[in-house]
Amino acid sequence: MEKGTRPDLAYSVHQCARFMEHPRKSHAEAVEHIGRYLLGTREKVLILKSKRKCCIEDYVDADFCGNWSKLRAPDDAATAKSHTGFLIMFAGCPITWCSKLQTMVALSTTEAEYIALSHSLREVIPMIQLLDELKRRGIKTYTDEPLIHCKCFEDNSGALEISRLPKIRPHTKHINVIYHHFRSFVMDGKVKILPIESADQIGDVHTKPLAKGLFVKFRKLMMGW
8 A cells, every 4th residue: 555545654554574584563553653644544545635836746765774783783774774755746746655675785865865866766767758758749748947957855954966067076986886877867957956955854754753843844844734
């Protein structure tokens, strides 16, 4: 369910799914909590209300080593991995989202954020190309802008700097070239990397547990309720 209609549950479901092979009592309690939440919101649906100005928006965030545990670290290398979360919207409507561990161990918050940015844009770029092709073929795409582009909202200044400038610095030279694949789209203006305050970063809901007030705020933006 969370994959198709409940972006508000993506993080919690992913966290529980990680321990399906060897669950503990705390994991069972978490699943029960999710079940009670679903029961209490069973009348709610994903409300899609489009905006007149159509644009792809990508809210992406990372939680650097957020699952690290001193007790589990010797037996579970995954605790050293950071968490990627993003929400991609078109015309103000959520179309895809993700909450998962990164496949490699990031060495800094900036690197974790940049990896998350790169992974989210692997979803966005084909959408940009598809919409661009539709416009070339004369098919109306309900956008007032001359180019289909993505506004990518990032709350880490280091990741913003790396993504905008094609320069490898001593502290970032180890980042594999695979994570620089979207720079040409940035240079062409089809992808705009914009800063955003953490309090407005919807991607946070897919990377970490949030206080109730912030969770409800982001749920309203995603789900419409």
